[in-house]
Amino acid sequence: MSLDGRTALVTGGGGPLGRAFASALSAAGARVLLTGRNRASLTEAAKRVAEEGGEARTAVCDVSDPASVRSLAAELADEDVSLLVNNAGVAGPVRPLVDVEPEEWDEVFAVNVRGVYLMCRAFLPPMLAAGRGDVVNVASVSGKRPLLNRTPYTASKTALLGLTRTLAGEVGPRGVTVNSLSPGPVRGPRMDRNFRLTAELTGCTIEEAEHDFASRAALGRLVEEDEVARALVAMLAMPGLCGADIDLSAGMIAPA
Template sequence: MTLRGRTALVTGGGGPLGRAFALALAGAGARVVLTGRSERAPAEAAARVTERGGAARTAVCDVADPASVARLAAELVDEDVSLLVNNAGVAGPVRPLVDIEPDEWDEVFAVNVRGVYLMCRAFLPRMIAAGRGDIVNVASVSGKRPLLNRTPYTASKMALLGLTRTLAGEAGPHGVSVNSLSPGPVRGPRMDRNFRLTAELTGCSVQEAERDFASRAALGRLVEEDEVARALLAMLAMPGLCGADIDLSAGMIAPA
């Protein structure tokens, strides 16, 4: 598969998964635009892309802020963005629902759901006008199974699945495919943070928290960043895929 001649916009481009997406997309020939709330982290990821011979640029954007998204759309008016990867997200608090403050809840939904809505609202019209495009929303296996003490996150990811399926019905007739990619626990800083918080909450060790979590997957392990990036490329290589959710969780939703 080649993405040569296409421009891919990746939100949350400064994080580990955003960097993995950027490297994979650029490796397939796409020009990549990486966004983040600040320019430093996306710039580091863009540098990795260019070091490998790819084409990348960065832009600052807070996906939860309509004005910031509008500025991004204006900044990229000369870019033919035909591929949007909504990867920006926050993990939110790790506590029982009754101990979560309303502003904490709102922050999770602002980024994880409102941000996807705003980005699609800004860039989908261009794809519809061109008669082609792909939108991939990064959801989570946590939107399809219980994850104790993580209600804002799981609720936001379940909302994202509904957004994806409905938008696919709206955009598909115009030649634009909308799908979601639901990773399971991806090895990296975010999961390390969650294991530490779980350990503090339950009194177990960080290692025990990780082992317990990984044991819920059929393969008994976490998913690697490059595996998720390869799954993204596989989705883009399936032109008939629309309104689908791809589970990449090492069997996390498999029955125990």
């Protein structure tokens, strides 16, 4: 599909999935803005996008901080941001709930839920005024199924699904769609970390932790970054999609 003439803002832009989103959106014709907390990571992501034939600009922003989000909105006041991809997220601790500190819980919700709220609050008004726009919230299949020792993360992603459905009902009648994309475990540094921590917690090897996790999926494997990015672009090609959640988990439907 063509996204020619549209400007896409992607949070969590310094991470592997943010870069994959940027490459796919740029290839579809969008002008891409990557934002995140770490300038060096953003610069590296933009460089990788350019190496893949795309283009992305960068801006530093902490989505959990209202002042930082307001500053970003002011910086982009002249941009017609009609596509917002809320991709920023933190994985949080890997341990039983009773061993999770309140500060750890709050950090997960600050980024994974509060950050989405703040970004939507800042960038939805121009879309509503124009009567068009798309918001895609990157949730997780873990928000729909048990994931032992990951309660803060799963709870935040379940909350994000509820936010998506309700916000879609609020802004859909005014021409703006809101949907969520729920990847399963995406191969990359974050899952490598989780497998390592799971191995430390349970006494298994890292390879066993990965195999156990992947075996729960119907396809018996992890999801690749480019698959998630292609799914995002495919969602934008479905104009009737609103208030929906797209599961891209390689069939991870079995309980933990």
